[in-house]
Amino acid sequence: MSSPLLGIEGGGQANASMESGFPKNPTFTERNYLGLSDCSSVDSSNVPSPCLNLKATELRLGLPGSQSPDRDPESSLTSSEKLDEKPLFPLLPSIDGICSSSTKTVVSGHKRIFTDAMDSCSEIKGLSDGSWLSAASGSDSDPSKSVIQGKFSTNSNVKGNVSSGDQVAKGVTTNLNKVNASNPPAAKAQVVGWPPVRSFRKNILATSSKNNDEVDKKPCSAALFVKVSMDGAPYLRKVDLRGYSSYQQLSSALEKMFTCFTIGQCGSQGGPGKGNLSESKLRDLLHGSGYVLTYEDKDGDWMLVGDVPWDMFIGSCKRLKIMKGSDAIGLAPGATEKSKNRS
Amino acid sequence: MFPEEVLEHVFSFLNSHTDRNTASLVCKSWYEMERWCRKRVFIGNCYAVNPRVVIRRFPEVKSVELKGKPHFADFNLVPEGWGGYVYPWIVEIARAYPWLEEIRLKRMVVTDECLEIVAKSFRNFRVLVLESCEGFSTDGLAAVAANCRNLRVLDLRECEVEELSGHWLSHFPDSFTSLESLNMACLGSEVSFSALERLVARSPNLKTLRLNRTVPIEKLSTLLQRAPQLVDFGTGAYSAEIRQDVYSRLADAFSRSKNLKSLSGFWDVTPAYLPAIYSVCSQLTSLNLSYAATRSPDLTKIVSQCYNLQRLVVLDYIEDTGLNTVSMSCKDLRELVVFPSDPFVGEVDVLLTEQGLVSVSQGCSKLQSVLYFCHQMSNSALISISKNRPNLTCFRLCIIEPRVPDYVTHEPLDVGFGSIVENCKQLTRLSMSGLLTDRVFEYIGTHAKNLDMLSIAFAGDSDLGLHHVLSGCDSLRKLEIRDCPFGDKALLANASKLEKMRSLWMSSCLVSFGACKLLGQKMPGLNVEVIDERENVNSLPEYVPVEKVYIYRTVSGQRFDTPDFVRIMGKDKDDLYNLS
Numbered sequence: 001m002s003s004p005l006l007g008i009e010g011g012g013q014a015n016a017s018m019e020s021g022f023p024k025n026p027t028f029t030e031r032n033y034l035g036l037s038d039c040s041s042v043d044s045s046n047v048p049s050p051c052l053n054l055k056a057t058e059l060r061l062g063l064p065g066s067q068s069p070d071r072d073p074e075s076s077l078t079s080s081e082k083l084d085e086k087p088l089f090p091l092l093p094s095i096d097g098i099c100s101s102s103t104k105t106v107v108s109g110h111k112r113i114f115t116d117a118m119d120s121c122s123e124i125k126g127l128s129d130g131s132w133l134s135a136a137s138g139s140d141s142d143p144s145k146s147v148i149q150g151k152f153s154t155n156s157n158v159k160g161n162v163s164s165g166d167q168v169a170k171g172v173t174t175n176l177n178k179v180n181a182s183n184p185p186a187a188k189a190q191v192v193g194w195p196p197v198r199s200f201r202k203n204i205l206a207t208s209s210k211n212n213d214e215v216d217k218k219p220c221s222a223a224l225f226v227k228v229s230m231d232g233a234p235y236l237r238k239v240d241l242r243g244y245s246s247y248q249q250l251s252s253a254l255e256k257m258f259t260c261f262t263i264g265q266c267g268s269q270g271g272p273g274k275g276n277l278s279e280s281k282l283r284d285l286l287h288g289s290g291y292v293l294t295y296e297d298k299d300g301d302w303m304l305v306g307d308v309p310w311d312m313f314i315g316s317c318k319r320l321k322i323m324k325g326s327d328a329i330g331l332a333p334g335a336t337e338k339s340k341n342r343s
Numbered sequence: 344m345f346p347e348e349v350l351e352h353v354f355s356f357l358n359s360h361t362d363r364n365t366a367s368l369v370c371k372s373w374y375e376m377e378r379w380c381r382k383r384v385f386i387g388n389c390y391a392v393n394p395r396v397v398i399r400r401f402p403e404v405k406s407v408e409l410k411g412k413p414h415f416a417d418f419n420l421v422p423e424g425w426g427g428y429v430y431p432w433i434v435e436i437a438r439a440y441p442w443l444e445e446i447r448l449k450r451m452v453v454t455d456e457c458l459e460i461v462a463k464s465f466r467n468f469r470v471l472v473l474e475s476c477e478g479f480s481t482d483g484l485a486a487v488a489a490n491c492r493n494l495r496v497l498d499l500r501e502c503e504v505e506e507l508s509g510h511w512l513s514h515f516p517d518s519f520t521s522l523e524s525l526n527m528a529c530l531g532s533e534v535s536f537s538a539l540e541r542l543v544a545r546s547p548n549l550k551t552l553r554l555n556r557t558v559p560i561e562k563l564s565t566l567l568q569r570a571p572q573l574v575d576f577g578t579g580a581y582s583a584e585i586r587q588d589v590y591s592r593l594a595d596a597f598s599r600s601k602n603l604k605s606l607s608g609f610w611d612v613t614p615a616y617l618p619a620i621y622s623v624c625s626q627l628t629s630l631n632l633s634y635a636a637t638r639s640p641d642l643t644k645i646v647s648q649c650y651n652l653q654r655l656v657v658l659d660y661i662e663d664t665g666l667n668t669v670s671m672s673c674k675d676l677r678e679l680v681v682f683p684s685d686p687f688v689g690e691v692d693v694l695l696t697e698q699g700l701v702s703v704s705q706g707c708s709k710l711q712s713v714l715y716f717c718h719q720m721s722n723s724a725l726i727s728i729s730k731n732r733p734n735l736t737c738f739r740l741c742i743i744e745p746r747v748p749d750y751v752t753h754e755p756l757d758v759g760f761g762s763i764v765e766n767c768k769q770l771t772r773l774s775m776s777g778l779l780t781d782r783v784f785e786y787i788g789t790h791a792k793n794l795d796m797l798s799i800a801f802a803g804d805s806d807l808g809l810h811h812v813l814s815g816c817d818s819l820r821k822l823e824i825r826d827c828p829f830g831d832k833a834l835l836a837n838a839s840k841l842e843k844m845r846s847l848w849m850s851s852c853l854v855s856f857g858a859c860k861l862l863g864q865k866m867p868g869l870n871v872e873v874i875d876e877r878e879n880v881n882s883l884p885e886y887v888p889v890e891k892v893y894i895y896r897t898v899s900g901q902r903f904d905t906p907d908f909v910r911i912m913g914k915d916k917d918d919l920y921n922l923s
Contacts, residue, residue, distance in 0.1 A: 193825070194745065195683065197682065237422070
């Protein structure tokens with residue numbers, strides 16, 4: 001288990017300074033609340049760190065406008081006019097990609113605005129836990145580089161989920177977020193829960209912009225959340241139907257959500273679910289009939305999913321239910337049948 | 344030493360919970376005195392304390408307020424089944440407080456059974472406010488309607504209700520005349536209009552009436568005429584074929600509503616009917632047009648007449664021009680909320696930019712609270728806003744695309760948000776977006792000393808960012824973070840800070856299972872809940888980051904109502920994951 005050594009000022013190069021202007025705890029001081037650090041002192045402030053004095057492993061927030069990791073410590077704080085060669089965000093100086101990508105975003109013009117803030121708190125010793133840095137700068141530096149750069153680009157299609165850490169080097173506790181870089185840059189990859197607008201608000205706008213002639217009609221891309229319940233599951237879930245463009249996608253997403261149960265044939269595709277959270281439950285289900293996906297349409301009728309074109313389906317689906325196949329007998333085979341009967 | 348009666352009298356002037364809490368710490372006799380005369384209890388996290396402990400300490404309570412799920416549950420980040428069940432609380436308080444008058448719940452799971460218990464247990468029950476709750480149906484509402492003889496307030500704010508029938512409203516008996524506030528805007532089912540009309544007619548104290556979408560516009564004038572004393576009115580769907588008689592009756596009814604101060608509703612707006620409200624615009628202090636999908640000219644005409652407006656909630660259809668009008672006309676504005684009309688569209692169709700917010704910040708000197716969704720922002724705009732409005736207390740900015748930099752300079756928005764926290768010294772709530780590095784957190788840690796709640800997404804570079812916030816923000820109580828590269832180090836180094844906060848939420852960050860377990864082991868006053876729905880989660884090594892972690896202080900130990908995707912870390916004696 002790594003220690004929470006948050007390195008302290010004073011290590012190695014007396015790097016100037018924790019300015020007194022910085023109100024509290026200018027250092028990333030070691031607190032040692034958990035008794036995990038090797039240092040013996042508790043409630044320490046300004047405890048000298050172990051001698052990890054390699055410049056390359058220092059983390060500092062330099063003055064903005066600084067360009068390169070090779071900096072001259074003395075010139076850092078004197079004034080903000082000196083836009084000298086200091087890294088702005090030299091997090092892991094050995095990983096050049098990070099520095100270069102971050103400094104790309106730095107433009108000199110605006111640096112003078114917060115002279116107070118900068119003067120007082122620009123020099124902060126960062127993490128100088130050598131083991132953490134050397135591990136990170138070791139095998140992982142390349143993937144991490146691309147990860148960070150990926151994050152800094154706009155229109156990044158971050159899924160917002162940290163995948164299971166199969167690329168994580170052993171012992172490194174601070175893993176760089178593994179962006180799901182295998183996703184092709186979608187037109188608009190939807191991130192779960194972003195932007196932070198409540199579901200009912202999204203649904204309402206979807207319907208009202210359809211109804212209202214005043215508003216320009218464009219293919220409505222607002223989210224459409226419907227509840228999904230499952231016989232026997234203790235709680236229900238919600239899915240955004242607009243996040244899928246076919247029954248196949250919806251079905252596999254639901255499979256993942258309700259992995260302890262099998263999902264039976266559903267329209268033009270199917271395939272048994274997999275995975276099990278509970279062995280006995282799965283066994284029970286496999287004995288009985290498979291599950292089918294049904295939905296409640298705008299008229300309140302329950303129909304089998306899969307018989308109508310996808311767009312028609314999402315236009316009329318109010319909610320979904322994963323039923324036992326045996327219960328679903330007698331359900332209307334599809335909306336097309338229904339509309340045939342009506343007209 | 345004051346006699347008890349004097350102390351009690353003095354305490355009766357202490358209304359805020361924090362003041363009362365402070366007074367109770369002065370000495371033992373004040374503690375005793377205070378606990379006997381506390382009438383209102385507020386519990387910000389239902390899992391922070393046991394209901395029995397609360398009841399034991401405060402025997403004479405008349406009003407209970409509880410909050411359940413974390414805030415990010417509003418955006419589908421908390422899976423269903425996580426918790427927040429109010430049932431155990433209802434059972435205990437029904438037994439202990441037969442004279443309870445008020446229950447207010449936020450983000451809790453409320454079942455019909457809970458509502459039935461409430462309906463039958465409290466003789467003098469008066470106020471039921473359910474905000475963002477779920478788990479109940481119209482049957483539960485029917486029970487409340489039928490049994491709560493003295494009900495004053497039934498307020499369902501943004502709840503998810505299972506709609507079995509609209510007949511629940513008809514369960515209010517004919518003898519029931521005490522209604523003061525009814526908010527059913529979140530319901531989808533049609534209620535019997537005649538029952539509604541009769542209810543309104545026999546409720547002389549009715550001040551707030553917020554209808555749902557199914558009440559047609561033709562019927563509004565009837566209701567307004569029945570209740571000329573209304574202060575707060577929410578329409579239903581505000582659309583119909585344009586008919587002169589309907590319009591005239593409506594306009595006439597509005598003009599007679601001399602007490603109306605707040606308007607909302609306006610679903611499915613037919614713009615031609617909007618001028619019907621012009622006569623009340625100058626009276627309004629609060630206006631919510633956030634469901635009105637109509638373009639800027641219509642919206643601008645309305646706001647231009649709202650001279651006394653204090654609160655405006657609107658869609659981005661209002662555009663910069665509309666907000667410019669607001670800045671010139673609504674000089675009393677305190678709160679501005681602008682929601683996005685189409686949150687997912689790639690190309691931007693609506694002319695709402697940072698300029699709108701800048702103008703309002705210039706023109707409205709009393710502006711304190713902002714929630715603003717837009718597509719672009721610049722540091723200079725943020726700096727202007729902060730200099731115009733140093734009195735801001737709540738600033739929530741959502742730039743819809745994550746990690747978008749200053750659109751002019753392409754820099755991160757660190758400096759802009761830094762200016763906000765530096766100039767707005769009374770800021771208590773902040774939400775940030777756009778491209779942000781560790782630097783912005785340095786500014787926040789340095790300046791935001793009154794910050795109570797902070798929301799961060801897709802920001803920062805390293806643990807330094809989190810460390811700045813946790814070590815610098817003295818007043819911080821609620822911190823919610825998603826998709827940031829913050830990990831174990833900052834969290835563990837600031838473990839004691841977590842006990843001074845109500846809660847910390849981190850999802851899609853870099854906090855490992857091992858760190859969560861360690862934190863849970865070492866901090867008995869915290870529940871460290873790992874929320875992780877992956878199939879193979881039990882076989883993941885300890886250094887792997889968790890999907891989500893929710894950490895909160897508690898005096899009641901771990902909870903036992905968790906679903907299988909929630910693990911309370913570090914409480915097991917043999918150091919295994921807690922599979923509850």
